[in-house]
Amino acid sequence: MTRETEHHPSRDADDRSVGRASAREAEVLVRASGLTKAYELPAETVVAVNAVDLELRRGEFVSLMGPSGSGKTTLLDLIGCLDSITSGSLSVFGRDVSTAGENQLVRLRRGRIGFVFQDFLLLPELTALENVQLPPVFARSPIGRSEAMGLLRRVGLEARASHLPRELSGGERQRVAIARALATSSSLLLADEPTGNLDSRNSEAVYDTLSRLNEEDGLTIVVATHDERLGSLTGRTVRLVDGSVVPS
Numbered sequence: 001m002t003r004e005t006e007h008h009p010s011r012d013a014d015d016r017s018v019g020r021a022s023a024r025e026a027e028v029l030v031r032a033s034g035l036t037k038a039y040e041l042p043a044e045t046v047v048a049v050n051a052v053d054l055e056l057r058r059g060e061f062v063s064l065m066g067p068s069g070s071g072k073t074t075l076l077d078l079i080g081c082l083d084s085i086t087s088g089s090l091s092v093f094g095r096d097v098s099t100a101g102e103n104q105l106v107r108l109r110r111g112r113i114g115f116v117f118q119d120f121l122l123l124p125e126l127t128a129l130e131n132v133q134l135p136p137v138f139a140r141s142p143i144g145r146s147e148a149m150g151l152l153r154r155v156g157l158e159a160r161a162s163h164l165p166r167e168l169s170g171g172e173r174q175r176v177a178i179a180r181a182l183a184t185s186s187s188l189l190l191a192d193e194p195t196g197n198l199d200s201r202n203s204e205a206v207y208d209t210l211s212r213l214n215e216e217d218g219l220t221i222v223v224a225t226h227d228e229r230l231g232s233l234t235g236r237t238v239r240l241v242d243g244s245v246v247p248s
C-alpha cells in the first residue's frame, strides 16, 4: 500500500478532477467566520486578524495581499493550523479547529497541508532530492526515491536532483521547497511570500510552477504576498488592512 492510499484514498483523483473553473461549486476546504487572533502583550493587545469571514474551495488559487502588518502571515498560520485562534470559528477540511487538540491539529496538517516559506528553509548539506525526502521521514511516512523524483519532476527540477541548495538558483530552491511541501501533503499548499527573496526571473519560475500545480494538478493554493504580479495570477485576491478583509 502506498502512502497516498494509506492516508487519502480518493484525494488525488478528487484534486485532479477539479480545475479552477469549477472551484466555485467545489468542496469548501476552509471556512472562517468572525475569525480573530489577538496577541496579548504586556502593554497592549494586538489584534492581528480581526473578524475575518472567508471560504476557500478545493481547486482555488487565492492570494492574501495587504500592507506589512495587515495580518497575512497570521491568517495563513491560522488556516494552516499552526496557531490557535482567539475567537470566531475556523474549520479546515471539515474539522472545527477551535476545538481540535494539538495532536489532532498536527495530524490534520501533516497529511494535508504543506507550507512554503520566503526563505526556503532547505537543509544546506542535503541534495534537492534528500530535502524532498526528509519531511515525510519526520511525519513517519517516508517516501521512496522515485516518489521524491516524481515531485521534483512536477516542479520541473528532475535534472537538479543531486544538486545541493547552494548549487541551485533562488527560484530553483523555492521550487524544491514547493516539492518538499508536496511530499507531506498534496491537498492544500500555503505559501508565505514565496517570491519575497527572488528577482523577477526567479519569480517567473515560481509563478509557472504554482500556476501549473493549480491548473493541471488541481492543487488548492493560498499565497500571502506583496507581489502584485503573483496576485494577478491567482484566481482571487483577498485584501487585508489592519487584520480585516477589505470588501472587494
Ligand SMILES: Nc1ncnc2c1ncn2[C@@H]1O[C@H](COP(=O)(O)OP(=O)(O)OP(=O)(O)O)[C@@H](O)[C@H]1O
Pocket: 039, 041, 046, 047, 048, 066, 067, 068, 069, 070, 071, 072, 073, 074, 075, 224
Ligand atoms: N507573535 C506575535 N506577537 C505579537 N504581535 C504579533 C505577533 N505576530 C504578529 N504580530 C503582529 O500582528 C500584526 C500582523 O502581523 P503579520 O505578520 O500577520 O503581518 P503581515 O501582513 O504578514 O506583514 P508582512 O507583510 O510584513 O509580512 C502585526 O502588527 C504584528 O506586529
Ligand SMILES: [Mg+2]
Pocket: 072, 073, 074, 192, 224
Ligand atoms: Mg508576513
